[in-house]
Amino acid sequence: MNAPNTAGWRPELGEAHIAGDETFTGNRALMLDERLIFEIGDASTTGVDIDPAPAAASRLGNLARSEAIGLPGLSEPETVRHYTRLSRQNYGIDLGFFPLGSCTMKHNPRLNEAVARMKGFKDVHPLQPRETVQGALAVIDELAHWLVTLTGMDSVAMSPKAGAHGELCGILAIKAALEARGEDRKVILVPESAHGTNPATAAFAGFSVENIPATEAGRVDLAALKARLGPDVAGVMITNPNTCGLFEPDLKAISDAVHAAGGYVYCDGANFNAIVGKVRPGDLGVDAMHINLHKTFSTPHGGGGPGSGPVVLSAALSPYAPLPYVKREADGSLRLVEEETAADDQPASFGRMVAFHGQMGMFTRALAYILSHGADGLKQVAEDAVLNANYVLRSLEGVLDAPFGHSGPCMHEALFTDDGFAEGFSTLDVAKGLIDEGFHPMTVYFPLVVHGAMLVEPTETESKAALDQFIGALRSVALRAKQGDPALKSAPHFAPRRRLDETLAARKPVLAWKGDKAEG
Amino acid sequence: MRYLPLTPEDRSEMLGVIGAGAIDDLFVDVPAEARLPGPVPGLPLRATEMTVERHFSALARKNKAASDHPFFLGAGAYKHHVPASVDHLIQRGEFLTAYTPYQPEIAQGTLQVLFEFQTQVARLFGCDVANASMYDGSTACWEAIGMAGRVTRRKKAVLSGGLHPHYVSVAKTMARFTGDVLDTATPSLDGTDLERLIGAIDAETSCVVVQYPDVLGRIDDLSPLAAACQAAGALLIAVVTEPVALGAIKAPGEMGADIVVGEGQSLGVGLQFGGPYVGLFATRDKYVRQMPGRLCGETVDATGKRGYVLTLSTREQHIRREKATSNICTNSGLCALAFSIHMTLLGERGLRDLAALNHARAVQTADRLVAIPGVSLVNDSFFNEFTVTLPKPARQIVHDLAAKGVLGGVSLGRLYPGEAALENGLVIAVTEVVTDEDIAALEAALKEVLA
Ligand SMILES: Cc1ncc(COP(=O)(O)O)c(C=O)c1O
Numbered sequence: 001m002n003a004p005n006t007a008g009w010r011p012e013l014g015e016a017h018i019a020g021d022e023t024f025t026g027n028r029a030l031m032l033d034e035r036l037i038f039e040i041g042d043a044s045t046t047g048v049d050i051d052p053a054p055a056a057a058s059r060l061g062n063l064a065r066s067e068a069i070g071l072p073g074l075s076e077p078e079t080v081r082h083y084t085r086l087s088r089q090n091y092g093i094d095l096g097f098f099p100l101g102s103c104t105m106k107h108n109p110r111l112n113e114a115v116a117r118m119k120g121f122k123d124v125h126p127l128q129p130r131e132t133v134q135g136a137l138a139v140i141d142e143l144a145h146w147l148v149t150l151t152g153m154d155s156v157a158m159s160p161k162a163g164a165h166g167e168l169c170g171i172l173a174i175k176a177a178l179e180a181r182g183e184d185r186k187v188i189l190v191p192e193s194a195h196g197t198n199p200a201t202a203a204f205a206g207f208s209v210e211n212i213p214a215t216e217a218g219r220v221d222l223a224a225l226k227a228r229l230g231p232d233v234a235g236v237m238i239t240n241p242n243t244c245g246l247f248e249p250d251l252k253a254i255s256d257a258v259h260a261a262g263g264y265v266y267c268d269g270a271n272f273n274a275i276v277g278k279v280r281p282g283d284l285g286v287d288a289m290h291i292n293l294h295k296t297f298s299t300p301h302g303g304g305g306p307g308s309g310p311v312v313l314s315a316a317l318s319p320y321a322p323l324p325y326v327k328r329e330a331d332g333s334l335r336l337v338e339e340e341t342a343a344d345d346q347p348a349s350f351g352r353m354v355a356f357h358g359q360m361g362m363f364t365r366a367l368a369y370i371l372s373h374g375a376d377g378l379k380q381v382a383e384d385a386v387l388n389a390n391y392v393l394r395s396l397e398g399v400l401d402a403p404f405g406h407s408g409p410c411m412h413e414a415l416f417t418d419d420g421f422a423e424g425f426s427t428l429d430v431a432k433g434l435i436d437e438g439f440h441p442m443t444v445y446f447p448l449v450v451h452g453a454m455l456v457e458p459t460e461t462e463s464k465a466a467l468d469q470f471i472g473a474l475r476s477v478a479l480r481a482k483q484g485d486p487a488l489k490s491a492p493h494f495a496p497r498r499r500l501d502e503t504l505a506a507r508k509p510v511l512a513w514k515g516d517k518a519e520g
Numbered sequence: 521m522r523y524l525p526l527t528p529e530d531r532s533e534m535l536g537v538i539g540a541g542a543i544d545d546l547f548v549d550v551p552a553e554a555r556l557p558g559p560v561p562g563l564p565l566r567a568t569e570m571t572v573e574r575h576f577s578a579l580a581r582k583n584k585a586a587s588d589h590p591f592f593l594g595a596g597a598y599k600h601h602v603p604a605s606v607d608h609l610i611q612r613g614e615f616l617t618a619y620t621p622y623q624p625e626i627a628q629g630t631l632q633v634l635f636e637f638q639t640q641v642a643r644l645f646g647c648d649v650a651n652a653s654m655y656d657g658s659t660a661c662w663e664a665i666g667m668a669g670r671v672t673r674r675k676k677a678v679l680s681g682g683l684h685p686h687y688v689s690v691a692k693t694m695a696r697f698t699g700d701v702l703d704t705a706t707p708s709l710d711g712t713d714l715e716r717l718i719g720a721i722d723a724e725t726s727c728v729v730v731q732y733p734d735v736l737g738r739i740d741d742l743s744p745l746a747a748a749c750q751a752a753g754a755l756l757i758a759v760v761t762e763p764v765a766l767g768a769i770k771a772p773g774e775m776g777a778d779i780v781v782g783e784g785q786s787l788g789v790g791l792q793f794g795g796p797y798v799g800l801f802a803t804r805d806k807y808v809r810q811m812p813g814r815l816c817g818e819t820v821d822a823t824g825k826r827g828y829v830l831t832l833s834t835r836e837q838h839i840r841r842e843k844a845t846s847n848i849c850t851n852s853g854l855c856a857l858a859f860s861i862h863m864t865l866l867g868e869r870g871l872r873d874l875a876a877l878n879h880a881r882a883v884q885t886a887d888r889l890v891a892i893p894g895v896s897l898v899n900d901s902f903f904n905e906f907t908v909t910l911p912k913p914a915r916q917i918v919h920d921l922a923a924k925g926v927l928g929g930v931s932l933g934r935l936y937p938g939e940a941a942l943e944n945g946l947v948i949a950v951t952e953v954v955t956d957e958d959i960a961a962l963e964a965a966l967k968e969v970l971a
């Protein structure tokens with residue numbers, strides 16, 4: 001293929017001579033480039049009709065904004081086209097297989113979207129009098145009941161805004177519990193395979209972080225962990241199933257040892273999808289675990305959020321749970337426990353983590369998903385997720401190195417490494433090759449404990465035919481990496497962009513459009 | 521089950537490929553005592569789409585929706601009209617069902633939107649640079665305090681009494697664990713606390729945090745405070761909970777704020793009973809490497825074509841782990857998209873017109889209400905939200921108004937329980953959705969319940 005007209009359409013080009021398979025616009029049929037709103041809009045255009053303001057004397061305290069702000073507008077049709085064109089440069093689950101390990105990119109049912117948009121949920125203010133929001137509180141209460149029952153825990157804090165915020169909730173509860181015991185333990189133990197948010201959260205809450213080693217089989221080294229426990233250890237953060245896609249068979253023994261040493265067990269529940277409805281973390285001695293509703297319970301990830309990270313708590317940590325939470329009164333009505341009555345209702349609470357009461361829009365979606373599946377369907381979810389992952393693992397271990405394949409079945413995701421690739425070929429090349437094949441790549445270079453990690457999480461919403469096609473494509477790309485096919489080094493060839501220069505972006509950061517404000 | 525494509529035949533064929541006899545052979549690592557023999561007991565079984573929809577319809581009907589009533593609540597979340605095209609566009613599967621743009625070649629849609637969003641937020645706030653969003657305004661506010669601590673290497677933050685009480689609570693929760701010292705106050709109905717703030721700045725002060733307009737709706741010129749901060753080597757953090765205001769009043773950045781954070785819910789997102797919302801975070805170029813959260817930057821591809829990537833990630837948890845500037849990972853991407861689309865539809869002209877309409881409506885409403893005997897206005901200045909005092913505790917009044925079908929505001933008793941000096945205060949927000957009939961309804965209902 002000849003180089004495309006890389007500059008894209010520019011007015012000054014006029015009737016530039018176009019040759020070969022170049023195009024005048026730089027577009028390629030359905031692949032349409034779109035310039036920035038700052039280049040196509042202007043400050044005097046608007047796509048919204050607004051009633052004229054009635055006459056009224058200004059009370060702005062002499063602070064009226066007089067300078068140009070620099071916000072371009074577009075008419076409604078131009079706006080719809082701008083974002084529709086941009087959307088087509090994105091890959092989403094609706095389009096195809098998205099096996100991003102640790103992220104649980106499952107189908108997002110549209111029933112959930114419809115429910116979240118019911119006027120009685122989407123159009124309710126968080127500070128309305130409680131008699132006007134009983135239905136909204138009931139959704140929170142019902143979802144909370146499901147989460148507590150599915151996990152076999154004592155209570156749940158619903159307000160955390162995402163997984164990492166849930167981690168913070170759990171870690172603060174641990175800190176508050178230690179404080180209540182009059183202890184100042186400073187260390188949180190985290191396995192090397194943990195997600196970056198685990199050590200970052202512990203540090204954010206003022207703890208120091210120490211790594212704990214893994215065994216040959218990719219699990220937490222129980223003996224090493226026990227040896228490190230002591231009066232300075234506040235707790236451990238363990239991911240189960242872990243980030244290598246493996247169940248931690250010693251979790252109960254770990255919990256017992258940590259409890260015996262006076263610490264608490266935080267479980268990163270990002271991978272709950274593998275065991276939902278089949279195993280209750282509460283039966284394994286866990287004290288706190290966040291649940292990413294945007295993973296296990298199918299709320300859409302939206303290109304980076306929003307998420308929701310409720311945290312289930314053991315009886316030991318429940319007294320420290322944050323405000324607010326929903327409480328059922330003797331007369332059956334629901335109310336929020338906030339700062340006002342905390343002294344009576346929840347005297348040991350560590351306080352508020354967020355304005356208002358959490359991600360209501362995610363609660364409605366997650367509950368719609370949960371009710372659709374029921375307890376039986378959720379068990380099937382876990383089983384199919386694990387079945388799909390093992391099918392991928394066993395179908396690919398002949399061509400790709402599966403570091404823990406020998407240690408038995410995986411859970412919901414299959415881990416591979418770059419072992420055996422030709423000199424100069426990497427996991428990144430395989431990922432970019434998969435893009436050309438029409439797939440979103442798996443998670444790459446995470447977890448950090450194996451070289452050139454490729455973490456494939458198919459989820460339960462993929463058919464066998466979809467898996468077979470992916471397996472075939474990944475085998476083909478992996479073989480090219482092993483044989484050293486030079487064309488793979490410059491993949492992707494068919495995406496809206498070729499490989500992007502990330503080094504340049506970081507060396508000379510351009511983080512905002514710097515064009516003229518009056519113009520822009 | 522409608523979301524699960526595997527058939528029983530697929531399952532047994534796949535087990536054969538794997539070499540497992542039964543599905544439970546794949547769960548061998550789960551200790552026997554933790555394995556459940558069947559579905560988790562005590563929970564209902566699967567349900568059809570129709571059944572689930574009915575269940576939610578019934579629950580939704582138990583709520584009073586803002587659009588069905590004269591509606592005047594604000595205090596950190598505002599009801600604005602969101603153009604229909606916003607919700608249509610954010611539901612496109614390519615936006616809705618994408619992940620964080622880790623593979624930029626197939627995520628240019630999300631990335632270009634983030635670049636545009638960052639620029640819109642920076643310009644709205646009068647700052648050099650903004651990030652790709654935080655969870656919400658309250659968490660962005662704490663992150664700003666944390667960032668000021670890193671920049672100044674100091675640990676004392678001075679918080680204005682006019683900062684939303686939930687934002688103060690969040691900061692208190694965090695500070696208790698991080699060892700930061702917070703100097704806080706409750707708001708006074710007699711005026712804002714600029715002088716207290718200036719007086720409290722000392723050599724230990726990392727930052728001063730001030731809300732603009734404040735929680736009672738009052739607007740202060742922040743320039744003197746910015747000057748005082750600068751003289752003492754402290755940062756000024758401005759918090760904006762109503763971004764529409766910045767279509768009418770000066771940007772905090774223009775007045776010298778070093779970090780401007782905010783709640784972006786007003787544009788595109790909707791009320792949603794408190795979440796998800798979108799945290800806005802902007803600052804000066806020179807502090808960029810201390811910023812929390814994701815940043816999108818411009819670059820080129822292998823053929824020289826312009827494109828966008830996530831950048832400066834050496835600040836972030838997935839690279840830096842315990843040394844990261846924040847633990848945030850998933851942020852509020854789709855709400856940022858909604859904000860950005862709404863802002864693009866408005867443009868500068870639309871934003872200014874919208875702000876002018878909000879202000880004029882609020883002025884009209886205030887004038888009508890203060891004519892009611894016993895009602896007086898607290899504010900010298902305001903944008904679309906103001907506080908009045910009533911002749912009796914406002915908390916009960918709010919319930920009485922609701923019983924008459926009017927959602928009449930947020931009482932200071934709800935926001936500051938136990939503060940006797942504030943209990944007669946009612947915070948009233950008036951946006952473009954409020955009609956003349958709504959204003960008349962509030963006026964009439966308030967007269968009745970006060971009588
Ligand atoms: C294992 C693990 N832990 C924690 C997180 C953080 O969750 P969130 O992105 O919702 O903050 C993630 C996902 O990103 C994860 O995969």
